Amino acid sequence: MADSRLGSALLNAALVVGALVVAALVYGLATRVFTPRTTPTRSDEQMARIQVEVLNAAGADGLAGRTTGYLRRRGFDVVEIGNAARRDTTTVLVRSGTALDARHVAQALGLGDARVVTGGPTTDYSLDVTLFVGADYPALAPFAE
Numbered sequence: 001m002a003d004s005r006l007g008s009a010l011l012n013a014a015l016v017v018g019a020l021v022v023a024a025l026v027y028g029l030a031t032r033v034f035t036p037r038t039t040p041t042r043s044d045e046q047m048a049r050i051q052v053e054v055l056n057a058a059g060a061d062g063l064a065g066r067t068t069g070y071l072r073r074r075g076f077d078v079v080e081i082g083n084a085a086r087r088d089t090t091t092v093l094v095r096s097g098t099a100l101d102a103r104h105v106a107q108a109l110g111l112g113d114a115r116v117v118t119g120g121p122t123t124d125y126s127l128d129v130t131l132f133v134g135a136d137y138p139a140l141a142p143f144a145e
Helices: 002-034 044-049 063-073 099-108
Strands: 051-056 077-083 091-094 129-133
Touching: 051 063, 063 077, 063 099, 063 129, 091 099, 099 129
Parallel strands: 051 077, 051 129
Antiparallel strands: 091 129
């Protein structure tokens, strides 16, 4: 008799635990399905955390480094610099950030929105924006100073 009572108590405890797990899963599914999707945005104070990759696409020595210094003085987080295939025009490409992030970078360089290339954020890239400094770099703000 004592064994059947112990067995019943363990079975009841297992059922309660199972019911709690099922309830948690249903809650997670419901919040995932019924919560509206949002597009991430940044306030002006968060702009300093925009991560930028600066690539020299003009072939001029020290171009990426000089541009990096300029952007860092304006509060951008330049985390990578390098070289890229030659380009005639400077462009800002959205990576994992938003188009607004790219526009902030473009505006800091004196570029218009036409130089921002969007295709939607990509989750497989860790940087917010890639800046390709093209052969038109003498017209950019860092080189006009």
